[in-house]
Amino acid sequence: MKKYILFLLLGVGAFAQQQRDSVGNGLKWNRKVRLEYVFPVQFGDNSHAKSQKAIGGLAFSYDLLSYRKFHFGLGIQRLIFDVTDGAAMGALSNTNDTNLYSYLGYEFPINDRLTLRPEIGGGYSRVDRDIVSYAEAQDGYNLRAGLRAELRRRKAISFNAGLFFNYNRFEINTVPEYVDYFSQAQSLQISAGINIKLDHKKRKHKKR
């Protein structure tokens, strides 16, 4: 399943490279990448909030398609947590969450430079031990909704800041009284980063 998602990501990305100027019925290939630092504020009665402390992580997302003011894309984020409660978590020092998701956003331009963009999305999630691990992961899914603000500084570069609600549901095998504790996580994710529009120069050239 994970491999299929990765191939899908790479395949769609490569196709977008080739077809970047294709336009049909208002649908456009829209190559914009975004790199962000993400800090999740975990809450609720679950192992992410009560037995671990977030260090933060990185997110990479790729706006693929746009239709009028709607934008569709794919993203991946990797968040690292310090284990603070060994009784609940065992002898783990760190865990990390990987969220792989697709999203749909709608742009509200406030002025020439500032755009607000509400987004919803969801996809596959997994929890691993340590920073990188080849052990069996805890698989699950994520749902996300939030608002991103983008401030354009140059034609191809803009900065962004976001606030998202992220909900995770994971598979778990344990005694019934601990199923909820280990099977869900919820957080408010605060993010900040940079956007780069990859095809900016070439499009400018074509207009001439």
Place this chain on the structure above:
Amino acid sequence: MKKKLLLLAFVAFGCGPDFDMDTRLVYDIRVVDSQGAPIPGAYLEFSVDDYDDGYFGGSLANGLTGADGHIRGLFPPPSSQNEIIQLSVNGSNPFSQNPTPTPFEYYALIGLKRSDFVDYRVPVTQVILYRTEELTDLELLLPQGPQFVIDEFSTTGEFSNRVYTASLQHNYLTSHLRVRKNQAVTLHYSVRNTDNNASVEYDETVEIGDEPVTHPLGS
């Protein structure tokens, strides 16, 4: 410099046992002395021999007993179903810089496997720690000859270190056991001749008095 890089690599890429992160096993254990009195502050650890070198250095879970001698917690098990798990109490305690000498001997239960955990619970609810003067030695003599292997060795009785169920040909399983004085212990095992794969089962009772006992297996 090389050591620092190696350490950094271990931290970045993870070391120790591979965990099955979608499972959590629960332990709820009371540590008491031979009179049933709770022992607070005892260090308990579940570990695996992650490098198969005879040393149970891969910690799965650890902690100290509370004032009532209880310790409760969860841990993700090793990924392999056949990984041998050891439960030890009163071993070397990384939480304590200057450990206070304890009157109790080290306790170890070797040979737990994932299949021994019923409904995700550790099949041990009480551990008895014995004082040195309450214990003596039981030395097991393995059959002579490299063709003999002890399979499915298990014990009942009051031990300070005992084998839950395991094969004794493994380099990390001891043939030197510490047992409470003045009792009868039972040993169950089979001896397999690897030349012809013939196996003979044994159920034996060994009388333990005040002095150390040597017992030949498969005789």
